[in-house]
Amino acid sequence: MKVNTLPTSRAQTGQALIEFLVVALALLPLFLLIPVIAKYQSIAQATQMASRYAAFDGLVRNEVQNSSKPLDQLQDEVRRRIFSNSDAPIKTGDVAGDFKANQNLFWRTPHDKPLIANFSDVTVTRSQQDGHDGQTLSSKPGPFLLGFGGAGIGSAQVSVTLANLPSGLQFYEPFDQINLMMKRSTSVLADGWTGKDPADVEQKFAPYAPGLAVLKPLSLIVKPVMGLAEPGVTPPKLGQLDFWRDAVPADRLRSKQ
DSSP: OOOOOOHHHHHHHTTHHHHHHHHHHHHHHHHHHHHHHHHHHHHHHHHHHHHHHHHHHHHHHSTTSOOOOHHHHHHHHHHHHBBBOOOOOOOOOOOSSSSGBBOOTTOOOOSSOOOOOGGGGGGEEEEEEOOOTTTTTOSOOOOOOOOOOOOOEEEEEEEEEOOOOOOOOOGGGGTSSOEEEEEEEEEEEEOOTTOOOHHHHHEEEEEGGHHHHTTTGHHHHHHHHHHHSSSTTTOOTOGGGGGGSSSGGGOOOOOOO
């Protein structure tokens, strides 16, 4: 029996092409939005880095160590060094301007407009809170919380307001009216245990030196025990603060002229 399949083959001619065009039409908005989503992710990562920059700045500039950096100065540094062009130099007092040369060229809309319209849309806030069960860390002298004047937990939050995508194109929705704002925060323990030099650390321990001196006789017991338990390991110098002082090799020192 002979079967003629020619009419069916003719009817299916071009069907695959039509199906492909229908699927492509549905996926086209997604493909067009992929670069935009990548830009949002890049800004989100930069916002997280900025919050870390601002928070860790508080480790070296706080009321316990010296003085806090003015918020306006910190804000200018974050805008210029993290949200500006990627090859921006690190210079004191350098401020980012709202023009293309200072903007990150990757963070732009398909119509070549900046996603961060103005650098003033990048804001930095700081806060400080108690660090131990509602009480300021090291606020009172004691056997475990020595009175070193701890600064507690310092937090920095960075907020970035992004420009909307151009309106009028359906596949940009809802990014044309989303009014997106990214926020990231980082918290660090800004504690007064650190010191600017060995003498500063010893000075903080000075009130407790008499009590620590009581531990010196224990070295007569600890030293032979350590020698048996861990041969070759130098036993701790109990009660001897000067033993832990940082030593700088003589060839690394330079006399003042």
